[in-house]
Amino acid sequence: MNINKFIAIAFMLAIGACGNKKESETTLSTTEIVNGITTSTFKVWGNCGMCKETIEGSVEVEGVSEADWNTETKMIKVSYDTIKISLDQIQKNIAAVGYDNEKYKGDVGAYNNLPECCQYIRRK
Ligand SMILES: [Cu+2]
Numbered sequence: 293m294n295i296n297k298f299i300a301i302a303f304m305l306a307i308g309a310c311g312n313k314k315e316s317e318t319t320l321s322t323t324e325i326v327n328g329i330t331t332s333t334f335k336v337w338g339n340c341g342m343c344k345e346t347i348e349g350s351v352e353v354e355g356v357s358e359a360d361w362n363t364e365t366k367m368i369k370v371s372y373d374t375i376k377i378s379l380d381q382i383q384k385n386i387a388a389v390g391y392d393n394e395k396y397k398g399d400v401g402a403y404n405n406l407p408e409c410c411q412y413i414r415r416k
Pocket of ligand 1 (some may be wrong): 341409411
């Protein structure tokens with residue numbers, strides 16, 4: 293094949309690669325109750341492992357038995373006792389430390405105080 297054709301194909305492949313690079317869209321929030329423990333999954337905007345610590349730390353409060361934020365999918369899975377804490381409160385806690393989530397926008401002051409690498413692209 294001639295060089296122009298090769299460049300054209302390489303170019304198309306490059307575009308295709310970028311096209312596939314869009315955010316993983318598993319933004320389906322769910323809530324299920326098993327043996328009295330409620331587990332909710334929802335999206336929290338963020339970047340890295342440090343974000344993970346901050347996000348999970350914000351919900352390590354009474355009533356929450358488990359919190360795990362996935363740096364790839366940006367989905368958090370929280371298990372809690374609804375007598376002690378509500379999903380709404382959990383989402384407020386996350387917003388208070390600067391992180392946008394499905395229900396609340398992250399606190400601006402807290403966001404500005406995040407390390408530079410953690411200053412994720414805000415929810416629209
Ligand atoms: Cu971070």
